[in-house]
Amino acid sequence: SAVISQKPSRDICQRGTSLTIQCQVDSQVTMMFWYRQQPGQSLTLIATANQGSEATYESGFVIDKFPISRPNLTFSTLTVSNMSPEDSSIYLCSVVVGGSTGELFFGEGSRLTVL
Amino acid sequence: GQQVMQIPQYQHVQEGEDFTTYCNSSTTLSNIQWYKQRPGGHPVFLIQLVKSGEVKKQKRLTFQFGEAKKNSSLHITATQTTDVGTYFCAGKGSNYKLTFGKGTLLTVNP
Numbered sequence: 226s227a228v229i230s231q232k233p234s235r236d237i238c239q240r241g242t243s244l245t246i247q248c249q250v251d252s253q254v255t256m257m258f259w260y261r262q263q264p265g266q267s268l269t270l271i272a273t274a275n276q277g278s279e280a281t282y283e284s285g286f287v288i289d290k291f292p293i294s295r296p297n298l299t300f301s302t303l304t305v306s307n308m309s310p311e312d313s314s315i316y317l318c319s320v321v322v323g324g325s326t327g328e329l330f331f332g333e334g335s336r337l338t339v340l
Numbered sequence: 341g342q343q344v345m346q347i348p349q350y351q352h353v354q355e356g357e358d359f360t361t362y363c364n365s366s367t368t369l370s371n372i373q374w375y376k377q378r379p380g381g382h383p384v385f386l387i388q389l390v391k392s393g394e395v396k397k398q399k400r401l402t403f404q405f406g407e408a409k410k411n412s413s414l415h416i417t418a419t420q421t422t423d424v425g426t427y428f429c430a431g432k433g434s435n436y437k438l439t440f441g442k443g444t445l446l447t448v449n450p
Contacts, residue, residue: 267428268383268440284341317382328373328385329430329438 227252227322229332237338243306246335248318253298256321258329259291263314271316274301308339342367342433346441354449359416361444363429371432372405372412377443378425386414386427421448 228251238244248257257274272280272293280293295301305312318332343366353359363372371390375383387396389405389412396403402415412431416423426443433439 267442268430270437326388327371327432328388329375329383330385331382334382 227254227320227330229318229320229330231318231332231335233335234333235336235338237340238308239340240309242308243304244308244337245302245304246316246318248301248303248332250299250320252322254320254322255298257295257301258319259293259301259303260317260319260331261314262317262334268317271303274303305337308337310339313337313339342431342437342439344429344431344439344441346429346444348444349442350445350447352447352449353419355421356418359419359423359446361414361427361429361446363412363414363431363441365410365431365433365439367410367433369409369431369433370436372409373430373432373438374403374412374414375428375430375440376425377428381425383428416446419446419448421450424448 230249232247259271260268261271262268270283271286271291272282274280274293274295276295276298290306292304315334315336317334319329345364347362371388373388374386376386377383387403392409393407394405400417404413426445428443429441430438
């Protein structure tokens with residue numbers, strides 16, 4: 226298993242600003258992902274965070290809006306840029322732990338409200 | 341692209357009643373995973389099914405994977421208030437990406 230810490234746990238932001246979410250894992254992991262969960266909805270994959278290279282984005286998500294960094298095997302950041310109320314969501318960091326059967330471990334999530 | 345449909349969207353039961361949620365994929369899956377998300381919490385992995393026709397049990401929970409590896413179900417026997425939450429299936433296709441269903445929100449009346 227893995228212990229995943231996300232910061233901030235929640236924030237209220239103004240339209241047009243940007244916010245960076247941090248994800249720290251207690252062990253080195255190969256696969257790290259960022260998901261979005263809009264209120265009462267399912268989980269949508271934003272991107273795969275690749276260590277030392279550009280993230281791989283899913284359809285509908287672009288680097289300019291959601292820049293991602295992953296400087297090492299235990300840490301990643303997701304920035305939500307130029308926020309609008311439509312970006313109000315829970316953003317979840319998740320990892321696959323080496324040797325596991327491929328299940329995802331999730332952080333506690335970062336609940337963003339954009340006014 | 342791959343789609344995973346899950347029904348029902350909501351289910352309210354009396355404590356002690358059974359509960360089932362169903363998951364159907366538009367494409368054949370390499371495996372399917374189930375997660376539980378308590379209100380205000382984050383998704384927690386329950387189980388993974390890989391083989392055609394596989395059935396796995398965890399106490400009162402029974403998970404099935406269809407013969408064609410395109411559908412799955414989660415059945416809870418004699419629900420308890422601790423079973424409250426949203427249950428998500430997530431299918432892994434040939435591209436190894438995980439696609440989540442919309443989830444079934446289970447509420448239990450004590």
